[in-house]
Amino acid sequence: MLEVSGLNHRYGQGERAHVAVRELSFSVEAGELACIVGPSGCGKSTLLRCIAGLIPPTEGSVRLHDDEVTGVPDDLAVVFQDYSRSLFPWLTVAKNVEFPLRWKKIGKRERAQRAQEALDAVGLAGVGTKFPWQLSGGMQQRVSIARALASRPALLLMDEPFASVDAQTRFDLEDLLRRVQREQQSTILLVTHDIDESVYLGDRVLVLSSSPASIVADLTIDLPADRDQIATRESARFVALRGEVARLLQGKQGQPGTATDEAERELTASPGDVPH
Numbered sequence: 001m002l003e004v005s006g007l008n009h010r011y012g013q014g015e016r017a018h019v020a021v022r023e024l025s026f027s028v029e030a031g032e033l034a035c036i037v038g039p040s041g042c043g044k045s046t047l048l049r050c051i052a053g054l055i056p057p058t059e060g061s062v063r064l065h066d067d068e069v070t071g072v073p074d075d076l077a078v079v080f081q082d083y084s085r086s087l088f089p090w091l092t093v094a095k096n097v098e099f100p101l102r103w104k105k106i107g108k109r110e111r112a113q114r115a116q117e118a119l120d121a122v123g124l125a126g127v128g129t130k131f132p133w134q135l136s137g138g139m140q141q142r143v144s145i146a147r148a149l150a151s152r153p154a155l156l157l158m159d160e161p162f163a164s165v166d167a168q169t170r171f172d173l174e175d176l177l178r179r180v181q182r183e184q185q186s187t188i189l190l191v192t193h194d195i196d197e198s199v200y201l202g203d204r205v206l207v208l209s210s211s212p213a214s215i216v217a218d219l220t221i222d223l224p225a226d227r228d229q230i231a232t233r234e235s236a237r238f239v240a241l242r243g244e245v246a247r248l249l250q251g252k253q254g255q256p257g258t259a260t261d262e263a264e265r266e267l268t269a270s271p272g273d274v275p276h
């Protein structure tokens with residue numbers, strides 16, 4: 001679905017140039033939920049902007065279904081962190097969700113139907129006639145997600161989408177995203193700086209180095225598909241995976257597999273076990 005090859009992005013030129021992204025290559029398969037985790041300021045948003053066609057990469061290429069991305073593709077949607085600035089306050093919730101569909105020349109009746117379906121999917125069936133400012137922050141971010149889903153994008157990009165909501169709402173939105181992604185078989189690339197969130201949400205986690213961003217690991221998250229905010233986060237496998245991501249982020253790259261295996265052994269050993 002998505003192929004990023006040899007991507008470099010540099011802001012400015014000459015001595016004052018700042019390299020934000022360096023030699024990034026990876027692909028995302030259709031139906032996959034891939035998370036990108038990296039330290040603050042490492043270049044995550046720059047990478048997403050290049051993928052979304054909002055800025056041209058200095059070098060390298062981004063391909064979506066084999067077509068080179070040179071501007072914002074029609075079948076791509078982006079959800080940003082700042083929901084309060086991404087919704088139009090003068091439009092109702094339903095009209096906000098319908099808005100991008102106007103540009104796709106979709107008729108009025110189908111626009112209304114798709115908006116209603118998307119609002120149903122995010123648990124906001126009854127709020128279409130309200131205005132964004134009448135909703136809580138978490139509800140506004142659900143509206144942003146509904147708007148992205150209504151356009152049925154081939155690829156949904158999410159830039160720290162849950163960073164501005166409280167912890168409980170964040171858990172609810174994470175579960176909502178996994179449910180909707182599985183129901184609709186959407187392809188999602190989500191950027192976060194939260195290690196636990198990346199492991200909880202992802203089928204895969206791409207770990208980025210500090211600035212300039214380059215990939216230090218591409219981990220398959222082999223947790224069961226049905227995840228639970230308490231049981232999954234308490235499981236030995238989750239704890240081992242998040243430990244591995246944390247070590248990679250700190251640049252402590254142990255021998256492949258050993259860190260995870262050791263962490264897991266420690267956690268699964270019964271209290272009476274004597275270490276060898």
Ligand SMILES: Nc1ncnc2c1ncn2[C@@H]1O[C@H](COP(=O)(O)OP(=O)(O)OP(=O)(O)O)[C@@H](O)[C@H]1O
Nearest residue numbers: 011018020039040041042043044045046047193211
């Ligand atoms: N328009 C710009 N012009 C010059 N430098 C920029 C520009 N945008 C970003 N940068 C720089 O590029 C680097 C990467 O920024 P970017 O926003 O991509 O990082 P990030 O990982 O998304 O950060 P955060 O996690 O804090 O949101 C930073 O050092 C930033 O200062």
